[in-house]
Amino acid sequence: MATSSEPIVSAERVxxxxxxxxxxxxxxxxxxxxxxxxxIGPSGSGKSTFLRCINGLEPVTSGRVVVDGLExxxxxxxxxxxxxxxGMVFQLFNLFPHKTALQNIMLGPVKVLGLSRDxxxxxxxxxxxxxxxxxxxxxxxxxxxxxxxxxxxxxxxxAMSPKVMLFDEPTSALDPELVGEVLEVMRQLASxxxxxxxxxxEMAFAADIADRVIxxxxxxxxxxxxxxxIFTNPQTAxxxxxxxxxxxxxxxxxAE
Amino acid sequence: xxxxxxxxxxxxxxxxxxxxxxLSLLAFAGGGVLGFTIALLRxxxxxxxxxxxxxxxxxxxxxxLLVQLLAVYLGxxxxxxxxxxxxxxxxxxxxxxxxxxSEIIRGALTSVPKGQTEAGLAxxxxxxxxxxxxxxxxxxxxxxPAAMGFFISLVKDTSLAYVxxxxxxxxxxxxxxDRTLDxxxxxxxxxxxxFALCYPLSVLVRVVDRQLQHKGLARERx
Numbered sequence: 001m002a003t004s005s006e007p008i009v010s011a012e013r014v015x016x017x018x019x020x021x022x023x024x025x026x027x028x029x030x031x032x033x034x035x036x037x038x039x040i041g042p043s044g045s046g047k048s049t050f051l052r053c054i055n056g057l058e059p060v061t062s063g064r065v066v067v068d069g070l071e072x073x074x075x076x077x078x079x080x081x082x083x084x085x086x087g088m089v090f091q092l093f094n095l096f097p098h099k100t101a102l103q104n105i106m107l108g109p110v111k112v113l114g115l116s117r118d119x120x121x122x123x124x125x126x127x128x129x130x131x132x133x134x135x136x137x138x139x140x141x142x143x144x145x146x147x148x149x150x151x152x153x154x155x156x157x158x159a160m161s162p163k164v165m166l167f168d169e170p171t172s173a174l175d176p177e178l179v180g181e182v183l184e185v186m187r188q189l190a191s192x193x194x195x196x197x198x199x200x201x202e203m204a205f206a207a208d209i210a211d212r213v214i215x216x217x218x219x220x221x222x223x224x225x226x227x228x229x230i231f232t233n234p235q236t237a238x239x240x241x242x243x244x245x246x247x248x249x250x251x252x253x254x255a256e
Numbered sequence: 257x258x259x260x261x262x263x264x265x266x267x268x269x270x271x272x273x274x275x276x277x278x279l280s281l282l283a284f285a286g287g288g289v290l291g292f293t294i295a296l297l298r299x300x301x302x303x304x305x306x307x308x309x310x311x312x313x314x315x316x317x318x319x320x321l322l323v324q325l326l327a328v329y330l331g332x333x334x335x336x337x338x339x340x341x342x343x344x345x346x347x348x349x350x351x352x353x354x355x356x357x358s359e360i361i362r363g364a365l366t367s368v369p370k371g372q373t374e375a376g377l378a379x380x381x382x383x384x385x386x387x388x389x390x391x392x393x394x395x396x397x398x399x400x401p402a403a404m405g406f407f408i409s410l411v412k413d414t415s416l417a418y419v420x421x422x423x424x425x426x427x428x429x430x431x432x433x434d435r436t437l438d439x440x441x442x443x444x445x446x447x448x449x450x451f452a453l454c455y456p457l458s459v460l461v462r463v464v465d466r467q468l469q470h471k472g473l474a475r476e477r478x
Contacts, residue, residue, distance in 0.1 A: 057374055076382060084380030094375035098393045108379035111389070153375075160379055 008033045008164055008195050014053055014063035016046070016219075023049045025219040026063065031164070036196045038206040038227070041216035042242055047199045048091075050216070051166050054197065055086040068163050084112050087157030091169040093149040095141035101128065101152045102137040105159045113160065120159075127155035131185050147178030151185055164195040171202060201246060207231055215239045265432050265442075272428025273449055275342075279424060280411045282346050287353025287410070288403070294358035299365050299387055316355035322416045324348050329420045345417035345424075353410055360402045364395035397468035404461045408454050415450075425449060 007030040016024040023046045031037050039047045052058040054065055056072045056079045065072040070082050095104050105124035109115040115123070128134050131151040141149050150170055157165060167186065171179040183205050190196060190209040200206060206213055206227055213230040215223040215238070223230065223239045234240045294313065297305045316324065328351070329344035339347065368391045376386035418427035429446040433439045 055378055057377060080380045080382060083378055086378075088375075088378040090371060090375060090378075092371050094369075094371035096372065096375070096390055096394075107389075108381065111385060112380040156375075156379065 006033055007031060008068055009054060009197065010066045011050070011054065012064050012066075014050065014065060015061045016049055016053060016058060017061045023219050024053070024060075027216075027219070027221055029214065029221065031195060031197060033163075034193050034195055036190050036198070036209050036211050037214060038198045038200055038210040038212075039214045039216060040199075040201065040203075040206065040242070040246075041222075042245075044218075045216040046219040047216045048168050051088075051168050051197065051199055054164075054166060055083050055088055057088075080112065084108065084160045085163045087160060087162035087165040089150070089153050089157055089165065089167045089170045091172050093141070093146070093153045093173075095149050095153055095156070097141050100138050100140055101133065101144065101155075104141070104152060105156045108156065108160050123159055124155070127158050128152070130158075130188075131155045132181070145178060146174045147181045150174065150182045154182075154185055154189075158189075164197065165189065167196065167198040167200065169199050169201070171200065203231065203243075203246065215242065217242065265436070266445075268432060269425065269428050269446065269449065272423055272425040273453075275423060276411065276414050276425040277453070279342070279345055279349065279414045279417060279422075280407070283349035283353050283414070284407050284410055286346060286350030287357050290350060290354025291357025291361055294354060295361035295365060296387065298358070298362055299391075300383060313355045313358060316352055317359070321348070321352050321413055322419065324352055325416055325420060341417070341420040341422035344420055345414070345422050349410065349414065349417070352413075353406070356406055357403060360406065361395070361399055364398035364402070365391055367398060368394045397471070400468060401461050401465040404457065404464065408457050408461070411453055411457070412450060 009029070009031040011027060011029045013026045013028055014024055015022065015026050027046070027050055029037075029050075039050070041047050049058055053060050054067065054072065056065075059073060067082050068085050070078065070085070072082050073079065095101075096107070099107065102121065102124050105127055106117070106120040109120040109123055110117060125134070125137060128137055131154055133148060133151055133155070136144060136148060136152070141152070144152065154165075154170075170186070171182050174182065179202070183202060186196070186198070186205070187209060196209075198206070198210075210227045212224060213227045214221055215230065215234075215236075217238050223234065223236045225235075229235075230239065231243065234243060294309055298309055325345060325348040328348040329339060329341065332339040332344060365387070372390055372394065373386050376390045377383065381389070414424055415426040417424055418430065421427070423431075425446060429442050432442050436442065
């Protein structure tokens with residue numbers, strides 16, 4: 001794989017409390033440049049929260065996160081620098097509904113990176129082409145399908161030339177027939193060597209692209225390893241239970 | 257009463273009407289600036305600001321405007337910088353309008369889904385820009401009709417300024433009644449003047465509301 005030994009994301013003993021509830025309990029994870037990590041686990045396991053700690057959307061209660069040498073947290077300026085180096089794709093797309101697809105993508109490059117509008121527009125059009133939506137540049141998000149919206153959201157994140165991309169259940173809110181087009185874009189991205197941390201329940205996708213699968217439950221990492229090992233020969237009971245439930249569910253899904 | 261006298265009375269009422277309109281617009285502008293500032297402070301400043309500002313807003317919203325006008329007018333002279341009636345009415349109405357408008361604006365800002373803020377922050381935009389460039393434009397279709405509706409009640413509320421001796425429409429009516437001893441005709445005419453000011457506005461609110469909803473829908477998937 002195209003990984004190097006240098007971690008681009010390093011989370012050290014990250015703990016996160018919501019009031020009296022401990023959502024993350026001393027989670028440590030290092031992700032190497034070019035590595036693709038897929039995080040799985042039951043809902044409420046803290047995987048989304050962990051992802052949100054990496055770009056500072058959730059401040060950590062204790063521990064530290066360093067992205068590309070920059071500590072996540074501190075002043076607004078530093079947070080902004082970290083965030084522009086980390087692309088994030090949300091479950092509900094979160095496109096700006098009052099802006100066209102093109103404007104959604106241009107906003108960050110113009111306002112944060114200081115690109116000229118022409119330059120940002122060229123970049124945005126290139127990215128729209130890359131996610132297969134050149135013809136939708138001037139559409140508002142409300143007129144795009146979920147799959148198209150998510151692809152625009154991926155382009156929006158890529159427009160910042162991020163060093164790492166975070167995906168928070170990017171296909172969970174999509175109709176089944178729209179999942180494929182989004183995963184295709186993500187596969188493409190993976191093949192280009194992008195560092196990716198993906199929270200997902202798409203096991204086939206995880207098996208395909210992941211260098212490493214992390215299993216989380218109740219705020220801790222219960223198991224990690226290459227996908228073949230995790231999926232075919234899980235070492236912990238908790239992983240086995242989770243996978244059985246998940247495969248049972250998706251098996252039923254296919255039978256329908 | 258002959259026609260000439262009647263003409264004079266009407267002219268007197270129209271002068272009062274002019275003051276009512278001016279006061280309404282001034283207080284709406286003042287209240288708008290104040291309301292926006294308070295709403296933005298509360299949304300951007302978080303719980304610390306809210307702790308200080310919210311009680312003030314609550315006190316203003318929880319007490320009668322008439323009392324507030326008297327407090328500003330009479331209070332100012334006690335404190336040694338006596339305001340003239342127009343200024344006192346402007347200040348009192350602006351504070352009152354500011355408190356209500358801040359709640360309208362804040363409510364609209366917080367009604368925008370949280371994911372919008374997160375998406376803005378995630379591309380590295382500042383919190384300030386996120387509120388200004390992403391949240392506010394989406395809150396606008398909610399703010400505009402509600403603020404316009406508030407303006408209509410503000411126009412009517414300016415009548416309370418008559419207790420300060422300000423010669424606005426209601427005060428003009430009272431002066432005329434004192435002279436003519438004909439409260440019935442006078443106050444019916446005054447009611448119709450207020451109605452003539454407010455009704456077109458309420459029609460406008462409906463039109464604007466429909467327009468904004470239509471525009472919002474056009475962006476949604478049909």
